[in-house]
Amino acid sequence: MTLNNTVESDAEVNRATHSRLRVSLANDLTPPSAAHNLLIAFHFGPTPARLRHPAVVSPSLHAIDRDELYETWWIDDEVEYSTHGSMRIAECADYAVVIYENDERNNDNHESFVHQAYAEMLEAVAATQHPRLVKVWNYLGGINDGEGDLERYRQFSAGRAIAFRESGVDNEDAPTGTGVGTIGDRGLSIIALCSNRDFALAENPRQISAFHYPREYGPKSPKFGRGGAVAASDHHLHLISGTASIVGHKSMHPGDTILQLDETLRNLDSLCDAISEVTPEDPKLILDDQSVLRVYLRNPGDYLAIASRLKDNLGLSADQIAFLHGNICRRELLVEIDGIRVQ
């Protein structure tokens, strides 16, 4: 092997480390270099974020194994911060993030409240150079409050579906998603990542597409795609939607967190294969040391058992997984995992 080849293959192996986008879990907001700017930081913890910055969002989710945690997205590029109505925007060459944060309790008509918030979010996205929604994290208080079609998650799904339809966002344009309940009954945070780069979407063959869930789960189906990949200028960003113990459209193993985790891991495996099929130019997607995951647990007491089983199965280190106390959109579900990988 010539020296040249060695250098090239090292560069390939270290592509993520050297890519302009760095996603990691941290205790603070220290940039990896002076050239890095904050695209988005998710703050997890019971108290408001100590560090104020237009790209910091605090969705009222608590880290289970520590007091405070940031998931930081640093990019080696100029980032412009602006506002559009009640939305905050951080925008760079490859991406924009639109942040909506509201800490009220919206009792009376959650569907129309969410419809309005989503319509404003989509307007803000349209005001950026980045028309394609690639991921939306939705964190809502009181997610399982209310019965039947009045359950807040179902009302949320309906409001989102109406806003998407009005803006011409069809099922094949749906972003990857996360829909998780925060502790307490207040608040709605919507964090939308959009891009002007090529985006490939993938569905999970083990699961019915969420936008095709049958009527029993609510009057309007949840509009999100299962996974995808953004081909940015010097890296690829793989996005995994919140994934739970659902096969077909049915919740599996009600009441058993460990069996639900195992089913979730099978879903993640098959989703990663499906994403690999739509990104044939990339190495096969696996959740390795370039990934950052969020594990949402309905019962924080499950943490030790879940953390050790995850460690055995995925071999990720503790600084790649945020364990968060959150409620899942179906009452019988106890664990959900979402995440990203930068390559």
Ligand code: 3EB
């Ligand atoms: C599921 O597969 C679990 O409503 O945006 C996962 C990811 C879930 C996103 C959303 C909901 C959402 O149906 C719940």
